[in-house]
Amino acid sequence: MRPVLGMATAIVAAILLFTGVEAPPAHAQQTAAAQEAKPKIRAITAFLNLDRSQYEQQVADAFALLKRARTTFESRGFEVQTIRIATQPFPEYTKDLSAAQAVAFFLKLDALAEKNKFILAIGPAMPNAGDSEAQADLLAAVLRGTKNISGSLVVAGEDGVRWPAVGAAARVIKKLEDTPRSEGNFRFAAVAMVPPMSPFFPAAYNEGFGHQFAVGLESANVVEAAFRGAPDLAAARQRLTDMLGTQAFDVQHVAERVDMETGWRFAGIDLSPAPGKSASIGAAMEELTQQPFGSSGTLTAAATITAAIKALGVKQTGYSGLMLPVLEDPRLAQRWSEGRIAVDALLAYSAVCATGLDTVPLPGDVTEEQLDLMIGDMASLAFKWHKPLTARLLPVAGKQAGDLTAFTDPTLVNVTLQVLK
Numbered sequence: 001m002r003p004v005l006g007m008a009t010a011i012v013a014a015i016l017l018f019t020g021v022e023a024p025p026a027h028a029q030q031t032a033a034a035q036e037a038k039p040k041i042r043a044i045t046a047f048l049n050l051d052r053s054q055y056e057q058q059v060a061d062a063f064a065l066l067k068r069a070r071t072t073f074e075s076r077g078f079e080v081q082t083i084r085i086a087t088q089p090f091p092e093y094t095k096d097l098s099a100a101q102a103v104a105f106f107l108k109l110d111a112l113a114e115k116n117k118f119i120l121a122i123g124p125a126m127p128n129a130g131d132s133e134a135q136a137d138l139l140a141a142v143l144r145g146t147k148n149i150s151g152s153l154v155v156a157g158e159d160g161v162r163w164p165a166v167g168a169a170a171r172v173i174k175k176l177e178d179t180p181r182s183e184g185n186f187r188f189a190a191v192a193m194v195p196p197m198s199p200f201f202p203a204a205y206n207e208g209f210g211h212q213f214a215v216g217l218e219s220a221n222v223v224e225a226a227f228r229g230a231p232d233l234a235a236a237r238q239r240l241t242d243m244l245g246t247q248a249f250d251v252q253h254v255a256e257r258v259d260m261e262t263g264w265r266f267a268g269i270d271l272s273p274a275p276g277k278s279a280s281i282g283a284a285m286e287e288l289t290q291q292p293f294g295s296s297g298t299l300t301a302a303a304t305i306t307a308a309i310k311a312l313g314v315k316q317t318g319y320s321g322l323m324l325p326v327l328e329d330p331r332l333a334q335r336w337s338e339g340r341i342a343v344d345a346l347l348a349y350s351a352v353c354a355t356g357l358d359t360v361p362l363p364g365d366v367t368e369e370q371l372d373l374m375i376g377d378m379a380s381l382a383f384k385w386h387k388p389l390t391a392r393l394l395p396v397a398g399k400q401a402g403d404l405t406a407f408t409d410p411t412l413v414n415v416t417l418q419v420l421k
Helices: 007-019 026-036 052-075 099-116 134-145 163-177 180-187 220-227 233-262 281-289 298-310 330-337 343-350 368-385
Strands: 040-048 080-087 119-125 149-157 188-192 210-218 265-270 356-363 389-396
Touching: 040 052, 052 080, 052 099, 052 210, 052 233, 099 119, 099 134, 099 149, 119 134, 134 149, 134 163, 134 180, 149 163, 149 180, 149 368, 163 180, 163 188, 163 368, 163 389, 180 188, 180 389, 188 368, 210 233, 220 233, 220 281, 233 265, 233 298, 281 298, 281 330, 298 343, 343 356, 343 368, 356 368, 368 389
Parallel strands: 040 080, 080 119, 119 149, 149 188, 210 265, 356 389
Antiparallel strands: 040 210, 188 389
16 A cells, blocks of 8 residues: 655665664664654543532532643643533523523533633533424524534434434524634534543533543544554554554543542543644545545545554543544645545545544535435434444535635634535
8 A cells, every 4th residue: 555665764764774874673763753643632521410500619620620630631741732521411401491591501601611711512402312403493592602612413313313303403504604704613513323421522421420521632643653654554553553552541541540639530532533733634644545635545544543543442432433524634624625525425434434524614505405415414324333423514604615714713724615516
């Protein structure tokens, strides 16, 4: 799939040979690469079973845990990007409120999050088959009126695809399109077969007693370092398992210390190698295939990463698969703008990994019916293979195919919108 030595490695080896300096052994090079490729902590997420009568104290307790955990991780050399709180599905603690009262309550929570610099996931609407679609309308109203709150809507479960919920999710997306720069949809996802205790938003939610926390990594740089110079797929997979495993066990060790010192139970690590603007999973996959993302070999690269992650023996939670968020990854954004990636291709890759259709940019004239079809395909795939997938779709109001987006959220990369196929 690629040459035995990467070009840079070959050049260095030739220079060393010519100058009479012995090249370092391969294992030493790999050790140096592992030390260089330290992941960031994308999220430390505390899970609450929220009680409206004492929510302020509960949030204060969770915030104290998150501050303690952040300090502990930073003292061990990890950069912590965000601290987060997730609750049980919000209909469980707002069912006796009117829509206006519920929105007013979430405005108070949003103000707490703004003050203390954390973000909040309020769990899914329509968590059970047959739930009222009014829950979806309420979620849309909450997300439109807040800045720090995320939420989701369940479109498939053990009972199958829930088609009324699929349609409700499409309506929520169109409502959130009418937010500044259409960025409200960044905080919403249709979710299928997603378990509780994932630290990643917007799908995060709690189930049960709560008083737990989980960690999500930004580790696309580890994947790229592992794949650099790998002679074949088997070696690439093993190197990724070894390198990511070393880092993940360090993270687990720190998290277990926080567990012991605070009494908050460590739920696990979501090992999905989330990318960022400085660490691209698209670039990492191209390092393995030596082809642009979207070319033949991309699905094999996705399967290789997923297999390496599943082989790790750390305590895992959430997706623990492969994330391909188009708008959060510079290389994926580039390939989208070039027309090399489409919705159907992302769904094909999701057959061997996760997380579905993540931060996918769409023209503003996409119809509710088209969104319904995309979400339905994702939900059908998730149910068929019993795997967690989401659809986080971002149609941009007033923009057409060929236009450049104008997002201002610092985590998003602007792209050229493509014609829907």
